[in-house]
Amino acid sequence: MISARGTTEKVRRGESPSKEELSALVGGYLSGAVSREEMTDFLRAVCACGLSDQATIDLTDVMLRSGDTLTFTPREYPYADKHSTGGLADSTTLIVAPIVASCGVPFLKMSGRKLGHTGGTIDKLELFKGLRTELTVEEAERVVDETGVAVIAQSKDLVPADKALYKLRDETNTVKSLPLIASSVVSKKLASGADVLVLDVKTGKGAFMERVEESVKLAALMTDILFASGKQAAAVISDMNSPLGDYVGGVLEVGDALDVLAGKRGRLRTLALVLASHLLSMAKGIPLADAEKEAEEALASGRAEKKLREMISAQGGETALFDGNIRAKYKKNILHSVRAKEDGYLAGIDCVSLGYIARDAERQGAYGIFAPYKIGDFVKKDAPIFTLYGDAPVTEDIKERLEKAARLSETPVPPFPLVYEVVERKEPPRRS
Ligand code: URA
Numbered sequence: 001m002i003s004a005r006g007t008t009e010k011v012r013r014g015e016s017p018s019k020e021e022l023s024a025l026v027g028g029y030l031s032g033a034v035s036r037e038e039m040t041d042f043l044r045a046v047c048a049c050g051l052s053d054q055a056t057i058d059l060t061d062v063m064l065r066s067g068d069t070l071t072f073t074p075r076e077y078p079y080a081d082k083h084s085t086g087g088l089a090d091s092t093t094l095i096v097a098p099i100v101a102s103c104g105v106p107f108l109k110m111s112g113r114k115l116g117h118t119g120g121t122i123d124k125l126e127l128f129k130g131l132r133t134e135l136t137v138e139e140a141e142r143v144v145d146e147t148g149v150a151v152i153a154q155s156k157d158l159v160p161a162d163k164a165l166y167k168l169r170d171e172t173n174t175v176k177s178l179p180l181i182a183s184s185v186v187s188k189k190l191a192s193g194a195d196v197l198v199l200d201v202k203t204g205k206g207a208f209m210e211r212v213e214e215s216v217k218l219a220a221l222m223t224d225i226l227f228a229s230g231k232q233a234a235a236v237i238s239d240m241n242s243p244l245g246d247y248v249g250g251v252l253e254v255g256d257a258l259d260v261l262a263g264k265r266g267r268l269r270t271l272a273l274v275l276a277s278h279l280l281s282m283a284k285g286i287p288l289a290d291a292e293k294e295a296e297e298a299l300a301s302g303r304a305e306k307k308l309r310e311m312i313s314a315q316g317g318e319t320a321l322f323d324g325n326i327r328a329k330y331k332k333n334i335l336h337s338v339r340a341k342e343d344g345y346l347a348g349i350d351c352v353s354l355g356y357i358a359r360d361a362e363r364q365g366a367y368g369i370f371a372p373y374k375i376g377d378f379v380k381k382d383a384p385i386f387t388l389y390g391d392a393p394v395t396e397d398i399k400e401r402l403e404k405a406a407r408l409s410e411t412p413v414p415p416f417p418l419v420y421e422v423v424e425r426k427e428p429p430r431r432s
Contacts, residue, residue, distance in 0.1 A: 004028060004038040011045040019058040026062050026161050036168065043165070043174035051179035057225060059179065063187035066161035070137055072144075072193035077105045078232075080279040081194035083185055085209065085218070086118035086175075087202040088351045089243035089371065091257035093121045093151060095272035095299075096198075096279070098261070098307035101149035102298045105283040108144050110154040110192055115166065116175050116208070117355025122153045124254050131317025137193075147310040159187045176208045178218050186225050189233075196282045197226060197233045198275045203420060204241035206351020212237065212420050219423040227425030234278040236271075237420040242349050242374035244268055249358040249368015252389065255327040261305035262324070267374070267418050273299065274419055287429045330367045331389050336399045338386040340379045344408030349375065354386075354405050361398050366390030369402070376415030379408060 002024040007017045017025075025042060028034030051059065072079050080100050084090055093111065101107045111121035111133075122133050133153040135143070143150035156163065162184050169175045189197050199222055202208070203215035219235035226233040238244075245256040245268035260269045273295050281291035298304045309319050320326050349371070358369050370387040373379055385406045388394070 004034045004042065008038070008042045008045045011042065011049050011051065014049055016052040016055045019062065022055065022059050023062045026059070026066065030066060030161060030164060039165075039168060040172045040174070043169060043172060043180065046180055047174050047177040050177075053221060056179040056182050056221065060183040060186045060190070060225060063159055063161040063165075063183055064190050067159050067191065068155075068157045069191050070158065070193040072106075072108060072137075073141060075106050077283045078195035079106045079108050079193055080196045080198075080283050081107065081109045081189065081192055082198045082200065082275055082279065083189060084200040085181055085185065085202050085207065086115055087200070087240045087244055088118060088206050088355050089245040089248045089253060089256070089268070090119065091124060091245060091253045092200065092268065092272045092275060094124065094254065094257035094308060095260050095269070095304065096276045097149050097151055098304040098311065099272065099276040099295050099298045100279050100283075101147065101311075102303040102307040103280055103294050104148070105280060106144050107149045108140055108194065109151045110158060110188070111151055112154060112166065114359065115170050117206070117352045117359070119250065119253060119355070121151060124250055125151060125317070127251050127254050128312050128317030128319070128321060131312060131315050133315070135315070143311065143314045147307065147314045149307060149311045150315065151311070154188065158191050162187055178209065178214060178221070181208060182218055182221050182225070186222050189226060189231065190229055195231055196279055197231055198278045199223070199233065199235040200271070200275060201235050201237045202240035203237055204239050204416065206243070206349070206355070207240035216421055216423065223423050223425040232282045232426040234282065234422055234424040234426060236274055236278065236422050238271055239416045239418050239420070240351060241416045243351060243354065243371050244271060246370060246372045247368055248354055248371055249362055249366070251330050252368035252370070254321060255330065258305075258322060258327065261299070261308060269299070270418055278422070278424075281429065282426050285427065285429050331370070333389060333391050334387055335366060335390045335394055336388040336402060337384040338402050338406065339382050339384055340408060341381070342408070342410075343381050344379055344410055345413040346373045346375055346377045346379055346385070346406065347409035347413045348407035350405045353401060357398060357401050357405065361388060361390065361394050364394045364398070365392035366394050374415065376413045
């Protein structure tokens with residue numbers, strides 16, 4: 001007789017649970033036969049002791065089989081999709097999706113909500129008043145017919161096991177685990193109808209995987225499973241020691257993405273172009289250098305911005321936020337500034353704390369935090385390292401926590417690279 005406790009004990013002893021045991025555990029949790037406490041014990045054991053690659057592959061398959069697997073109507077090019085393992089100030093989907101679609105590659109993505117300290121694309125999209133994310137796949141395909149791109153909430157029938165576990169992991173602080181992240185991401189990507197995938201694997205103090213080697217291992221495992229299952233996949237290991245963009249907090253992050261679509265330069269734009277280029281290269285079977293040119297051109301010509309506007313309208317959303325004057329109203333009122341006490345170099349940003357501060361401040365009605373400096377940047381005395389915007393006052397606790405979220409050094413600090421490595425499992429280009 002398989003028991004949840006027995007499976008958890010195996011993990012604690014460093015043994016590999018069998019597929020039957022994992023299936024009984026996950027199925028039992030979904031049916032109510034395995035309690036929240038028993039499942040939490042298992043998740044804690046996996047966080048502490050890990051899982052073998054085979055058990056991770058089995059867990060992924062068990063999760064995949066908990067729900068539907070989608071197929072989309074074939075088009076000229078295969079469908080593309082992107083997924084991030086979770087970062088701060090990361091609104092790349094709002095840039096990558098329209099770039100790819102405006103180059104003729106269909107993009108249909110199911111996104112998630114906030115997890116831990118990181119933001120979720122669905123929460124951001126819902127800031128376009130009226131926009132519907134709860135579309136059926138048929139409705140989403142109609143949006144793709146019309147515009148080439150749709151981003152919708154994960155349907156309840158798609159990997160329900162991940163839906164349930166994702167929520168429990170968020171509530172029990174059991175997100176940071178290579179096998180749990182791999183099985184969560186890959187089960188969703190296998191269930192979704194896209195054939196060409198780019199994974200943004202974040203690494204650093206603000207990521208769920210802090211060390212580059214761990215992130216490379218996660219990237220290799222995820223791309224291996226995806227390729228073995230018939231998908232083409234590239235995983236970009238990108239830095240998360242500093243917020244990716246310049247703003248943390250829903251509406252300001254949306255504004256940052258729209259600024260990039262309107263021409264703003266910086267890390268958010270650079271990473272979005274890297275991710276979009278890999279998708280275009282795989283979907284069209286063209287060399288990466290050609291894909292990079294196409295992606296740049298889509299952005300620089302304004303085609304990508306127009307494409308996002310079309311998608312927002314087709315999903316029922318208002319496009320008022322595309323107007324810079326409307327966006328500016330969210331930055332009119334400063335609730336608090338954290339200023340540099342002396343000249344110095346930015347040596348540390350507590351991205352996890354910053355994410356939670358933004359989340360808590362938003363709950364009190366604030367809009368978010370301007371955080372333009374990255375690790376290694378020189379900061380002049382009195383310059384605002386963080387600026388909190390909002391129209392309603394926030395508690396002192398928010399301000400105190402914000403004061404502690406950055407550290408300066410008198411001596412120069414080396415910056416981190418934006419992209420460390422790319423792991424690919426794909427067919428070679430069809431033409432060069
Ligand atoms: N993103 C996911 O989809 N799952 C995780 O576990 C972490 C990030």
